[in-house]
Amino acid sequence: MRKALLASVAVLLSSCSGGVFDVHPYDVDVSGETGINKKQIAVIESKFANKDTLRVAFISDTHLWHSDARDQVDDLNKRTNIDFVVHCGDLTDTATEIEYEWSRGILMKLNYPFVALIGNHDYLGTGDQIYETMYGDMNFSFIAGRVKFVCLNTNSTEYDYMAAVPNFDWMEEEMVKDSAKFDRTVIVMHAPPFSDQFNNNVCKAFRRYLDYFPGLMCCVYGHVHNDDFGPLYPNDDLIFWGIDCAEDRNYRILTITPDGYEMEQIFY
Amino acid sequence: MRWNRYFISMALLACSMCAMADDSISVQQPVESKYEKTLHRKEKAWASLIPTHFAIQNAGNMGVLSAGIGWSYGKRRQWETDLFFGYVPKHDSTRGKLTTTLKGNFIPWDINWTPKTASGDAGRWKFQPLTCSIYLNTVYGSEFWKSQPGRYPDDYYQFMSTKFRLNVAFGQRIMFQIPESKRKRHNRIALYYEVGTCDLYIRAMFQSSVPIKDILGLSIGMKFYTL
Numbered sequence: 113m114r115k116a117l118l119a120s121v122a123v124l125l126s127s128c129s130g131g132v133f134d135v136h137p138y139d140v141d142v143s144g145e146t147g148i149n150k151k152q153i154a155v156i157e158s159k160f161a162n163k164d165t166l167r168v169a170f171i172s173d174t175h176l177w178h179s180d181a182r183d184q185v186d187d188l189n190k191r192t193n194i195d196f197v198v199h200c201g202d203l204t205d206t207a208t209e210i211e212y213e214w215s216r217g218i219l220m221k222l223n224y225p226f227v228a229l230i231g232n233h234d235y236l237g238t239g240d241q242i243y244e245t246m247y248g249d250m251n252f253s254f255i256a257g258r259v260k261f262v263c264l265n266t267n268s269t270e271y272d273y274m275a276a277v278p279n280f281d282w283m284e285e286e287m288v289k290d291s292a293k294f295d296r297t298v299i300v301m302h303a304p305p306f307s308d309q310f311n312n313n314v315c316k317a318f319r320r321y322l323d324y325f326p327g328l329m330c331c332v333y334g335h336v337h338n339d340d341f342g343p344l345y346p347n348d349d350l351i352f353w354g355i356d357c358a359e360d361r362n363y364r365i366l367t368i369t370p371d372g373y374e375m376e377q378i379f380y
Numbered sequence: 381m382r383w384n385r386y387f388i389s390m391a392l393l394a395c396s397m398c399a400m401a402d403d404s405i406s407v408q409q410p411v412e413s414k415y416e417k418t419l420h421r422k423e424k425a426w427a428s429l430i431p432t433h434f435a436i437q438n439a440g441n442m443g444v445l446s447a448g449i450g451w452s453y454g455k456r457r458q459w460e461t462d463l464f465f466g467y468v469p470k471h472d473s474t475r476g477k478l479t480t481t482l483k484g485n486f487i488p489w490d491i492n493w494t495p496k497t498a499s500g501d502a503g504r505w506k507f508q509p510l511t512c513s514i515y516l517n518t519v520y521g522s523e524f525w526k527s528q529p530g531r532y533p534d535d536y537y538q539f540m541s542t543k544f545r546l547n548v549a550f551g552q553r554i555m556f557q558i559p560e561s562k563r564k565r566h567n568r569i570a571l572y573y574e575v576g577t578c579d580l581y582i583r584a585m586f587q588s589s590v591p592i593k594d595i596l597g598l599s600i601g602m603k604f605y606t607l
Contacts, residue, residue, distance in 0.1 A: 118436075125438035125600060126445040133439035134597025136519065137545060137580055140473035178588040205587070206542075206580050214590065237542040238473050238523050245472040272531045308533055 137208040138237035142245045145216060148228070149248040155225040156196050160256040166368040167193050168261075169224075170300075172200035172334030173357035174215045175233065180358040181218045187380035189223045194365065195256070196224050198263070200334030200355050201231025201302030207239020212246055227252070229263050231302045231334065232309050235270040251282050253289075259368055260294040262286050262325065266301040266333075268311035277311065278318055287324045296327035298366070304333040304352055305344055319345050329373055332366070339364075339377060430607065435462055437601030441547050441578050442466040442481045442517050450483075452605070460485040468519065475521075483515035487553070506555040513549040513574060540579075549576025549599070568605040573598060 135141065160166060169188055174181045188194060199219065204211035212234075219226055230243045230250050244250070250265035268277045276282075278301075303309030305318055322328055330351045337357040344352045353375055356362050362379045412420070431449035438445050443466025450462035464481040493505035524543035528536060551574030558567055581595035 121436060121602060122445060122447075125436065132598040134441050134577075134599075135439055135444050136441055136468045136477075136479065136517075137578060138519065138524070138542070139468055139471060141469075141471035176584055176587040178590065205584070206537075208580055208584075210581070210594065211584065214588075214594075233537070236537065238521075241473045269531055272529070308536070 137206075137210070138239070139209055140238050140241045140245065141209065142212075142242060144213065145220065146245050147248055148216070148246060149252055152196075152225040152227050153252070153254040156227075156256050157254055159225070160195050163195065163257040164370055166257040166259060166366075167195050168256075168366045168368070169194050169197045169363060170200060170332050170353070170355045170366060171197060171358070171363045172302075172355035173202040173231065173337055174199070174218070175202055175205040175357065175359070176211070177358040178214060178218060180361055181215070182221075183361070183380055184358060184363060185218055185221050187378070188363075189221070191365075194224050197222055197226040198261070198300055198332070199226060199228035200300060200332065201229040201267075202233045202334060202357075203228055203231065203243075204234050204236075204239065207234050207236035207242065209242055212239070212242050216246060227254070227263065229300060229302050229334075230265060230267065232267045232270055235267060240270075251279055253286050255290060255294045257368060258294050259296045259298060259329070260286070260290070260325075261298050261300060263300045266303045266305075266311075267309050268303075269309045273311050273313075278314070280317075280321060283321050284324075287326070291326065294326065296329050296368075297325035298329050298368075299325070299331040301331065301333050303335040304331070304354070307335060309335060315345075319348070319350070322350065329368070330375075332364075341375070432457075432607040433460075433603050433605040435464070435601060435603045437464065437574075438599055439597055440549065440574060440576055440599035441545060441597060442515075443468045443477075443479050446479070446481060448481070450603070452607075456487075456490060458487045458490075460487070462515075466517075477519055477521050479517055479519045481515050481517045483513055486512045488512070504557045504559070506557070508553040508555060508570075511549075511551045511553055511572065511574065513547075513551070513576065515547045515549070517545045517547060517578075518543055519545075546579045547576050549574040551575060566604045566606055568603075570603040570605070571601075572603070573600050 171184055188197060203215040228247050234243050253260055253262045264278050266278050271277055299322060305315040306312060330353060332353045332355060334355045336354055338354055339356040339362060340354040341351060343350060353364060355364055362377055365376045365378060367374045432452045433450045435450055436447045442464055446464040446466030448462055448464035450460055452460045462483040464483060466479040466481060468477040468479060470476045487508050489509055491507045491509060493507055526541055526543045551572050553570050553572040555568055555570045575596050575598055577595045584590055585592065585595050
């Protein structure tokens, strides 16, 4: 009798989870929208497959600057000529589930399709598992307007340099996969080469690999919270565009035309 | 407590028998030897380690369900220390995780809902309008670190730990005193709820415009007192 009572109390109490009950900050019990990148990529690929001129907004490093991030989304929504948005990582500051839900709530207000990369802060605790459920694979690519956007996980420090990050095998696959559907490539990553997250032992090898991507245009990165741009490697002309954090209240819009591209910085 | 009482009375009985053997006139107040005094003092000290209650609670950033033991002390037993073991289910992660929590409670007021009995015993129902709790939770797993591992530059992540969480909670309790004739294992049962949050959430609230309701969590629990 007593055991049955205790068991029923236990079952009753444990059934009260989610909603007003907080199980654990690093619980991985994602409610609401999941598999976001896959769904949004389907929209992007079908909508802009044959578009001549692409307008892509790059934002990054939301952390806990939510009011700035909301203003950013409002500013983006005011423009009508953007095709889609790419978030370059650090959707959260401490990778708790609730932070993932907060930043997702802000991004879902965008009037455009969007994808998000994983940043190093998004790994803390079991945050990487939340990212995989909520957004999807850490390496992903999609094609719009015959341009391939290769979104690479470069957060090597989070794996203590023991995982294939950046994943050269995956890069090799992406160089040739669907090669009939694209002529040019844009590389997007969270941490740039030579930063504290990149596996700096492979910086040069990484740069060589990039040359194998058809029509490589430029690289875009977040992480460093500033709007620097220019070549990162000596005697090189490949431009790396830094995307600022939400707190600094600016972002970039990439306009890709058949002849080339232009990068614009927007302050709001 | 029961075995302890038994132990002490057996010890007392044993020493009174010794006293009788020495002299035909029984000693009214058996004088304790130095050894016995030490023994009794030690027994009393160890007896204070016997948990006074068993507790079970859901949520509260300690897992979906936690159970544990606790000690209550103070004049009105207004202080409590609980040790909980909790479980965070697998959900969308790679596996379930265990947690341990060390919790301190303070109950400033007791309100008797039912009047005292003729014999002066406290009433059966008691309401505790405020409980204040502070607790440290640790979650087990290689994903969580106590302090930033050496692979990171100094002060890379500017908060203390992914493994340890400091929580605060406030709540209320209803306490039922089981009538002596009906007692089997417990003498009191308490039902409580708490509303709390943890250090990371408080930090998030100060850094961003997160509404307070987003960082508060409810939990419900029961306590079964034996002492």
